[in-house]
Amino acid sequence: MTETVAGREIGSARRRSEDARLITGRTQWTDNLQLPGMCHVAFLRSPYAHARITGVDAAEARQRPGVVAVFTGADLADEQGSLPCAWPVTEDMRHPDHPPMAVDHVRYVGEPVACVVARDRYAAADALEAIDVDYEPLTPVLDMEQAVADGADLVHADLGTNSSYTWVFENGDLDAALRDAPVLIERRYVQQRLIPTAMEPRAVVCAPEGDGFTLWSATQIPHILRLMLATVTGIPEHRLRVIAPDVGGGFGSKLQVYGEEVLALLLARRLGRPIKWTESRSEGNLTVHHGRDQIQRLTLAAERDGTIRGLKVDLLADMGAYLMLVTPGIPLLGAFMFNGIYKMDAYSFTCTGVFTNKTPTDAYRGAGRPEATFAIERLMDELAAELDLDPIEVRRRNWIRHEEFPYDTIAGLTYDSGNYEAATDKALHLFEYDTLRAEQADRRERRDPVQLGIGVSTFTEMCGLAPSRVLGSLSYGAGGWEHASVRVLPSGKVEVVTGSSAHGQGHETAWAQITADRLGVPFEDVRVLHGDTSVSPKGMDTYGSRSLAVGGIALVNACDKVVDKARRVAAHLLEAAEEDLEFTGGRFSVRGVPDQARTIQEVALAAFAAHDLPDGVEPSLDSDATFDPDNFSFPHGTHLCAVEVDTETGFVRIRSYVAVDDVGLVVNPLIVEGQVHGGLAQGIAQALYEEAVYDAEGNLTTTTMADYLIPSAADLPHFVTDRTETPATTNPLGVKGVGEAGTIASTPAVVNAIVDALRPYGVRDVPMPCTPERVWRALNEQEGSA
Amino acid sequence: MPRVRIKVDGVTYEDEVEPRLLLVHYLRERLGKVGTPVGCDTTNCGACTVLLDGLSVKSCSVLAVQADGREITTVEGLGPGGELHPMQRAFHTEHALQCGFCTPGMIMASIDLLRENADPSEAEIREGLEGNLCRCTGYQNIVRAVRRAAEEMRQAPEREVTS
Numbered sequence A: 001m002t003e004t005v006a007g008r009e010i011g012s013a014r015r016r017s018e019d020a021r022l023i024t025g026r027t028q029w030t031d032n033l034q035l036p037g038m039c040h041v042a043f044l045r046s047p048y049a050h051a052r053i054t055g056v057d058a059a060e061a062r063q064r065p066g067v068v069a070v071f072t073g074a075d076l077a078d079e080q081g082s083l084p085c086a087w088p089v090t091e092d093m094r095h096p097d098h099p100p101m102a103v104d105h106v107r108y109v110g111e112p113v114a115c116v117v118a119r120d121r122y123a124a125a126d127a128l129e130a131i132d133v134d135y136e137p138l139t140p141v142l143d144m145e146q147a148v149a150d151g152a153d154l155v156h157a158d159l160g161t162n163s164s165y166t167w168v169f170e171n172g173d174l175d176a177a178l179r180d181a182p183v184l185i186e187r188r189y190v191q192q193r194l195i196p197t198a199m200e201p202r203a204v205v206c207a208p209e210g211d212g213f214t215l216w217s218a219t220q221i222p223h224i225l226r227l228m229l230a231t232v233t234g235i236p237e238h239r240l241r242v243i244a245p246d247v248g249g250g251f252g253s254k255l256q257v258y259g260e261e262v263l264a265l266l267l268a269r270r271l272g273r274p275i276k277w278t279e280s281r282s283e284g285n286l287t288v289h290h291g292r293d294q295i296q297r298l299t300l301a302a303e304r305d306g307t308i309r310g311l312k313v314d315l316l317a318d319m320g321a322y323l324m325l326v327t328p329g330i331p332l333l334g335a336f337m338f339n340g341i342y343k344m345d346a347y348s349f350t351c352t353g354v355f356t357n358k359t360p361t362d363a364y365r366g367a368g369r370p371e372a373t374f375a376i377e378r379l380m381d382e383l384a385a386e387l388d389l390d391p392i393e394v395r396r397r398n399w400i401r402h403e404e405f406p407y408d409t410i411a412g413l414t415y416d417s418g419n420y421e422a423a424t425d426k427a428l429h430l431f432e433y434d435t436l437r438a439e440q441a442d443r444r445e446r447r448d449p450v451q452l453g454i455g456v457s458t459f460t461e462m463c464g465l466a467p468s469r470v471l472g473s474l475s476y477g478a479g480g481w482e483h484a485s486v487r488v489l490p491s492g493k494v495e496v497v498t499g500s501s502a503h504g505q506g507h508e509t510a511w512a513q514i515t516a517d518r519l520g521v522p523f524e525d526v527r528v529l530h531g532d533t534s535v536s537p538k539g540m541d542t543y544g545s546r547s548l549a550v551g552g553i554a555l556v557n558a559c560d561k562v563v564d565k566a567r568r569v570a571a572h573l574l575e576a577a578e579e580d581l582e583f584t585g586g587r588f589s590v591r592g593v594p595d596q597a598r599t600i601q602e603v604a605l606a607a608f609a610a611h612d613l614p615d616g617v618e619p620s621l622d623s624d625a626t627f628d629p630d631n632f633s634f635p636h637g638t639h640l641c642a643v644e645v646d647t648e649t650g651f652v653r654i655r656s657y658v659a660v661d662d663v664g665l666v667v668n669p670l671i672v673e674g675q676v677h678g679g680l681a682q683g684i685a686q687a688l689y690e691e692a693v694y695d696a697e698g699n700l701t702t703t704t705m706a707d708y709l710i711p712s713a714a715d716l717p718h719f720v721t722d723r724t725e726t727p728a729t730t731n732p733l734g735v736k737g738v739g740e741a742g743t744i745a746s747t748p749a750v751v752n753a754i755v756d757a758l759r760p761y762g763v764r765d766v767p768m769p770c771t772p773e774r775v776w777r778a779l780n781e782q783e784g785s786a
Numbered sequence B: 001m002p003r004v005r006i007k008v009d010g011v012t013y014e015d016e017v018e019p020r021l022l023l024v025h026y027l028r029e030r031l032g033k034v035g036t037p038v039g040c041d042t043t044n045c046g047a048c049t050v051l052l053d054g055l056s057v058k059s060c061s062v063l064a065v066q067a068d069g070r071e072i073t074t075v076e077g078l079g080p081g082g083e084l085h086p087m088q089r090a091f092h093t094e095h096a097l098q099c100g101f102c103t104p105g106m107i108m109a110s111i112d113l114l115r116e117n118a119d120p121s122e123a124e125i126r127e128g129l130e131g132n133l134c135r136c137t138g139y140q141n142i143v144r145a146v147r148r149a150a151e152e153m154r155q156a157p158e159r160e161v162t163s
């Protein structure tokens, strides 16, 4: 066992080390790279949602000034392979071929059909106009419910159906619950399609180097990308080096193997020159994978006192035109979360993945879990309304009490810890719940045109993705472990290498804090390296709130190995028994003889010089370790939102928002708070602002930032955030992860608040995003029918 | 091709440029001033914000030829001699950035905001920064940072903003 210095660094609000370069513009975005002889690529993209390609004429484009080469899908057909899907969720899942560049068929607007390689980006873009493509348009499939009806047009004719798979989970006697329960709440909710919109557009640079290739990409997953590039192109993995330099946000959208990445590699190989591509935002909105997009049919069965008996979930999940890296698995990440924090004795979940002629979907912040949390938290408010109970009370009657942990849920997970009572009490207090309820009653009484609504969301999520054996049982193609190594240099300075790949999360700071505490070295003496497969050879990268809960624990293990080895060396140097050594503040001292001591830096130098090591001990203190969690972690929290809804205009204003989150032990409270803020912004944006809209022909009409409205500072409220701290019991730090909490919790809190405001008018739902028009319609349709 | 003479972060450059070349591409690709990034193609995001003769502009909405004879300050030119501008310091102290992609533009826009209003309220900051989008922070710490910088700059008003 290693005794460590008690939390000098862990828990402190360290200002981030990575800021120094980011606030001065010394950042290394992929698009900053300029290499000798570099060419730029531009892609010609399909203007049709569904069409056959009957001819491509690129002769004229090839003659344009500055053009180095032009390639069509047919030119690359023999070498481009098919983009990978690593998650065949059922044995009979239908998985169509997905060429990086379309050859004879296009299935969504924006799919690449040809590309120009030129000496600069302007010349490349100009020459696109000179390429002629003949299309034979086909009927696009745009509506999921119609897509799975008999006789529907097909996205992939050869599959004979638009259904990719149907995945089922059942536990308990749901039929009995539905038959016997006196209260049934049946609802249909739509999770609209969202565009992740990381601020840094995608960019990729690929250069032939020696007998291999180096590829820089704005990616969250350099390690997975390297393996997948090798698999798709047949270029051996050891000839590929992938670097994720500074990456400007991802939110899941850069957890992908994109066609443009594969094509940059193939073009670099063909032309023997560095190749660069940076998307424009409009191009990105069309082609970066989208998120959410589900139709949910839900039935909640309950007793008259509010006790839940069972829940039935029936999903249609839009895959888009193709299955990308983890597309089919995303809705299934929600399968285990529809029951939320509640006890029930029957549950059934059925999900059908549906092909449509739209941009493929895949992970977006929360990935499956926001959809599930939205459903159950909306249903809990509906149940409360049906029974005329306070929404907090109905939750209290059903949630897992803190003394009941660990708790085996109906969805087959074991929640290790939690304290929903504590988080809720704290949130109610900060929110001044009773005062706001009184004001609400008053406004209702006065028939105030501006009504007040209060929304509750008591959520949990499964984080720390993921135990490898669970991923295996779900047929995912890889494991969920993470790797770290610690190098104690001869001078006593420390390099930490992590397989996590930060893109805004602050790993360079948090990992240095952990290391400083575990090794007893100054924070400034630790440097964290990541995001380059040559520097960090092993890793599973960053997504699913996994970095700290998995990668952070790998780091703890690696640090502990360093200390264990250093102890052997120190004991030898001090001519003492290992058991007699104490390790505090970076110093090994002989118990009872405090001035007989060696610092870890002295031990590192001795281990490097290797003049006098104990028998069988190899030079250097370096270590590496992996961590594969036994279980997920389960952050939870209580979010409360108050909105003012103008019943005349439908305008919604968030009046106050309180988020009390329990993410277990906190390494850096500043970073945690920032993650919560950002998550809230995205979840609120789903509730109020954002939607990827397609017209009847399958054109995305929200291709620009002027049409797809991510919120500005003026659109968002001031958040009140606080925490409770119930340590996770499944890892030695007690951490749980925080990247997705805000996004998962906030969407239902906001919509619940809006519906709560309008309930006296008979409104039971407002579809997202709850724009003034939709709120107004919900109100007026009710009044019309009443 | 037109010839331009533009002073950027204290250095004067003379170049021939295509008339259609955007200022941001001139900065990034011709001058290697890659500290100013591009986040959109419809002048919505503000990532590319720089100061043109001391006033903030989105450098993707300006042609390089329009900057002829004028002076540009980018985030790279804010801290003479490696010292940080109070706004940069405040962004660091208040944790007003995560991925940092919006940060150069956000810092430049915030500096211009304080030029117009040395003591803005939270609401004034939120409205003043409406043209600069951030996907990571939820803006709360950006608001805090601007208020902190405002306070510091009011106490040391002699500090010049441009290079």
Ligand code: FES
Residues within 6 Å of the ligand: B037, B038, B039, B040, B041, B042, B043, B044, B045, B046, B047, B048, B049, B058, B059, B060, B061
């Ligand atoms: S790059 Fe988006 S406003 Fe200039």
Ligand code: FES
Residues within 6 Å of the ligand: A199, A248, A249, A504, B096, B097, B098, B099, B100, B101, B102, B103, B133, B134, B135, B136, B137
């Ligand atoms: S910090 Fe990432 S976009 Fe603002």
